[in-house]
Amino acid sequence: MNNNCALCNTELTSMDTLLGANTLSDGNVLCNKCLNKLSDINDELLYNLNKFSIDDLNKMLSADKIEAVPAVAIAEQNLPAAIDFSSHQISKEVYKRRHQKIKSELEMLNANLSLFTKGEIKELPYLISEEEQIIAITDAQFVNTLATGVLVATPKRMISVSxxxxxxxxxxxxxxxxxxxxxxVTDSRSPIIKLHLDERMVEFECFMDKEDAEKFYDRIKAIYNSPREHSSKQIDSVNKNIPVSSEDIFNQLEKLGKLRENGILTDAEFAEQKKKLLKQLQ
Structure with missing residues (x-):
C-alpha cells in the first residue's frame, strides 16, 4: 500500500488508515483532509468510499471546478423550503445564516471533530439559533452504543446529537x-464525560480524541461544578470558624466519599477536603 494520499500526496497518518476506512476501490488511500473536502461535494463518499476509484474522484473535482458551485450551496439545494423540527420551521436562508455562524464558532474554538460527525454538524442549525453561542463541542457518544455523535455546550444547555x-x-x-x-473519567483510550442530572446520570464515551475530550471538560466544568465549589468553600468556613463535633466530621467524610464515588469529586479534591476535616479531630 502506498503511504501517501492519492490526491494530495501527503504522508498518511494512523488516523487516515484506521481500519482501512479511507481505502478506494482501486486500493488507493485518501488522507482525512482530502476525504473531508470531497465529502462536501458528495456525501456518499463518507459511507461508500470503497465504491469509488481515484479516477472517479478526479472527475468529481473537475466537474465541481467547472460548475463553480460552493460546497455549502450543493448541500443546501436538497433542502426543502422549510424544515419542521420539534415544531420549529426554518427557511433555507435561516439555515444558511445559522450554518455560517456555527462554522465560524467552531473555527474560533479550534474544534477537532472527526469526519464521522458531518451529519451531526448539519443538524445543529436546526437546533441552535443565532442568539445562542456554542462554547464547547467534542466527539461523544452514549456509552455502549455504536452510533457516532457530538456533545455541544451553550451558555444555557448541553445538547447531544447522534x-x-x-x-x-x-x-x-x-x-x-x-x-x-x-x-x-480519565482513560487512555476512551475517556468518559458524565452529566449528573436530578435523578440519573448520563455517560458519554469520547473514543476519537482523548485530548479534545479533556479540553471540552475544562471549558464546561466551571459552569456546572460551581455549586460544588461553593459547597467546598462552605466546608472551609465551617472548619475555620465554627466548632464541629466528631460525629459531624464523620458525616461530612461520608458525604465526601459519596461525591467521589459518583465522580463529582476527583481523588485529589477528596483528599484535600478529607485532610481539612481530619484536622478538626486533632
Missing part, C-alpha cells in the same frame, strides 16, 4: 437547571 448512517438524528437536550454537576 446520527446513524441512514435515518433521523437523535437529539437529547439537557437544560442547565437539570444538570447538577459534570465529571470526567
Amino acid at each position: 446520527k446513524g448512517m441512514f435515518g433521523a438524528a437523535k437529539i437529547n437536550d439537557y437544560p442547565n437547571e437539570s444538570i447538577k454537576a459534570v465529571s470526567f
